[in-house]
Amino acid sequence: MHMIKLHFMNQRLDHIFSALADPTRRQILMMLLEDDMAVTDVAEPFEMSLAAISKHLGVLCVAGLITQERRGRVKWCKLEPDATQSAWTWMQGFGQFETLDLDGLETYIETILKDN
Amino acid sequence: MHMIKLHFMNQRLDHIFSALADPTRRQILMMLLEDDMAVTDVAEPFEMSLAAISKHLGVLCVAGLITQERRGRVKWCKLEPDATQSAWTWMQGFGQFETLDLDGLETYIETILKDN
DNA sequence: CAGACATTCAACCATTTGGTTGACCATTTA
DNA sequence: TAAATGGTCAACCAAATGGTTGAATGTCTG
Numbered sequence A, B: 001m002h003m004i005k006l007h008f009m010n011q012r013l014d015h016i017f018s019a020l021a022d023p024t025r026r027q028i029l030m031m032l033l034e035d036d037m038a039v040t041d042v043a044e045p046f047e048m049s050l051a052a053i054s055k056h057l058g059v060l061c062v063a064g065l066i067t068q069e070r071r072g073r074v075k076w077c078k079l080e081p082d083a084t085q086s087a088w089t090w091m092q093g094f095g096q097f098e099t100l101d102l103d104g105l106e107t108y109i110e111t112i113l114k115d116n
Numbered sequence C: 001c002a003g004a005c006a007t008t009c010a011a012c013c014a015t016t017t018g019g020t021t022g023a024c025c026a027t028t029t030a
Numbered sequence D: 001t002a003a004a005t006g007g008t009c010a011a012c013c014a015a016a017t018g019g020t021t022g023a024a025t026g027t028c029t030g
Helices: A002-020 A023-034 A039-043 A050-062 A081-099 A102-115 B002-020 B023-034 B039-043 B050-062 B081-099 B102-115
Strands: A066-071 A074-079 B066-071 B074-079
Touching: A002 A023, A002 A050, A002 A081, A002 B002, A002 B023, A023 A039, A023 A050, A023 A074, A023 B002, A023 B081, A039 A050, A039 A074, A050 A066, A081 B023, A081 B081, B002 B023, B002 B050, B002 B081, B023 B039, B023 B050, B023 B074, B039 B050, B039 B074, B050 B066
Parallel strands: none
Antiparallel strands: A066 A074, B066 B074
16 A cells, blocks of 8 residues: 555656756746746747747656646646655655755745745 | 856856755755765665766766765765855745744744844 | 675667657637 | 648657676675
8 A cells, every 4th residue: 555655656656857958848837937828938938949948848747747728729838836746856865955055045035024 | 257257146046956956966955964974874764776886976966065075985975065055046036935924033033032 | 815795887679758750620700 | 611720640760777687896705
């Protein structure tokens, strides 16, 4: 039972990390950070075929990093940032907490304190 | 100049994420979390050849996630957790900061405050 | 020195990956 | 209805990946 869960989790991590391992796909994610986009628009800044981008989007979908919803003839791509949770958690478990970007942490804490 | 740096960074992320994309390699990293190990000992729990493990260790080395130091006939493998910094930072930039384990963050901050 | 041990190298193999192209399907618009 | 648009599919290709085996290299030990 736990074995199954672990296996599942492992596959999930496989998908997420290998999706993140490609610069094109990372760039796509960054683009989607600003807004949802149609497949053609995602493809526009890249110097490769639409089909190639379509495949990349498929990989991101399988990893759960994005979702796609078809409305009419255009397919909208939407970021699913929560999907990185597993990867994030794994990296924490890898003992990385103390190497967290301390500058970023500092400003973050300051923002919190200001709000109180 | 910035382009070069970005390219460099991008390659680094490629290496790190694709190193993390393999379950065997992730398991190796977890093992090394406990202590430094010789190549043979790393290989022991796995059902694959020593040569295969040797290759995996090579990948982890290139990604900078571990270092290897030869002493006599044995080569010691040592974790380099700081290497995940880039990946960690990238994921932060990907907008994940709010999903960070806030409990862990809290205890972390408390530890800092105690020390002052 | 001879043998055992730790590790890598080299050649090979099957599978996956990242890309191409051209045909195809569905939807919108003139 | 005809043409344009948005996107995928299928077949193909080159290169990378993850594994194997057997030989080779360097180091310790009896």
